[in-house]
Amino acid sequence: MSAAAELLRGAGLVKRFGGIVANDAVDFAVGEGDLVGLIGPNGSGKTTLINVLTGHLAPDGGQVVLRGRPMRGAAAHVYAAMGVARTFQLTQLFARMTVLENLLVPGLTRPGSTWQAVARRARTTLEFLNLAHLEQLHAKNLSGGQQKLLELGRCLMLEPAILFLDEPFAGVHPHLRDGLIKRIQELHSAGRTFVVVDHDMESILRVSQRLVVMARGRKIADGPPAEVREDQAVLAAYAGL
């Protein structure tokens, strides 16, 4: 990744919860158009890192720089306004709002947006995600896989520069998972930047061009998937050594 194309950088990020150091001086940079896979054993600090990089947690040390601007503890909605979108490890939708309304919310937060234009774009997004026929259903009534797709749709309504997907394939039926991978690849081809966290190695290797591995709160590997898979530190971390 060239420095000129850098979109987001976490420099020396530290996050502690009581005595536990969830992120220990982590450096993490993402360039325009990257598709990064972020993996690691349970408790390695992946989700904490995403929370810090998207403004949902303030770091105890280090800083996040977005498009060259130090974020200095900005709230999550400021990150969203600057084009940082994310999904959650456990899907977090607006359960008692309709599928369409779930997409209207982020769309209408955009400056200068109009109700009609956002509704039109929401319907286009639902068609892209094969959810158009469900637009009037409450989000809580969707299947797990459909909920993951809707969460992705909610991200897209922000017209994001970068999308963080936290375990998008977890608990998703293989058929829907293939559809989700296809959508990610299409969006990436169209120029979107992705960071995808998952335990599903097969899926993550199918989508990512670069793999970052975390263990015990630290980044232990960062490079092309083929190289990282052979890395001794990575093998040791996954073997629990």
Added chain:
Amino acid sequence: MTIGMRGLHVYILLAAAALALVFADRLSSYWMHVAIIAMFYGILASSWSLLAGYVGLFSLGHMAFASIGGYTSGLLVQWYGIPIPLGMLAGIAVCCALGGVIGWVCLRMSGPYLAIFTLGFAEIVRIIFATEDDITSGMAGLHVERLFDTPSRLPYFYAAFALLAVSLLLMGLIVRSRWGLFLRAIREDEQAASASGVAVARFRILIFAIASGFAGLAGGFYGHYIGILTPSLGGLDFMAVLVVMTVLGGMERLPTAVGGAFAVEFLLEILRGYGQWRLPLFGLLLLLTMRFARNGLLAPLWLQFVRLGESPAVTATAAQDVPQKEPGL
């Protein structure tokens, strides 16, 4: 039935309102008083539903703001001789400001923590009004100038009607705008709302300020109608009545909250012959509502009502709360 009949419920409501205004003078003084108090509670219940129903902020300090609005207006009129409407506006402004501060202090609170915090705030307000005898006349009650210089209740009926109508119109505009969508998103999941670009803290503070302002308006009117204010207005008893009204009606919609206020106020009077025994009845109704109809007893009826005149096809596809367009503020 054609699609052109959509919105029939609005015409029915307008017709009912017109009838109420035209035939109001036929009400006895007693029932007119009950109707005025029901409308006072209607403003409070609908504004509390903005907080508790739309955003999920279960504040128990709402009646304290009504009390603050009433005392502010009553005292300013008494001290400075300003016109009563100006005093009421000052009461609203004080409540908005104080509500915003409370909203800011409570930013990280929800559920039982918020309820207990706001209950504590309400008790502080009540005790201050009760103990500052020199200013508020304490438990003896503050004599407040009446809004109209007439023994008739009819002008108060029209004033309460106008205040309720304007309040509902303003609150309706809020909940049907994009703000309403953001508020419901915050209720559903604050973290997801924030990730969607909603300035959660700003909206929580804003809605606290707005709802408190409406409570201040209701309190100001109440003081200048009854003519005397006591600290008990902001106490837990009144708050409990407000909660029962709003929850029984349905706290996630403004009309059902107002309907709850009217139903409970009128039932309380109709059942007056049963003395204190009518109160456990409402307690029991509340328990049953929470167990079997969490959206309130009037919510299903309201949904049927708003679909009057729609063709079956439209009714089948219309989601109950989907805003089709932004009406604007």
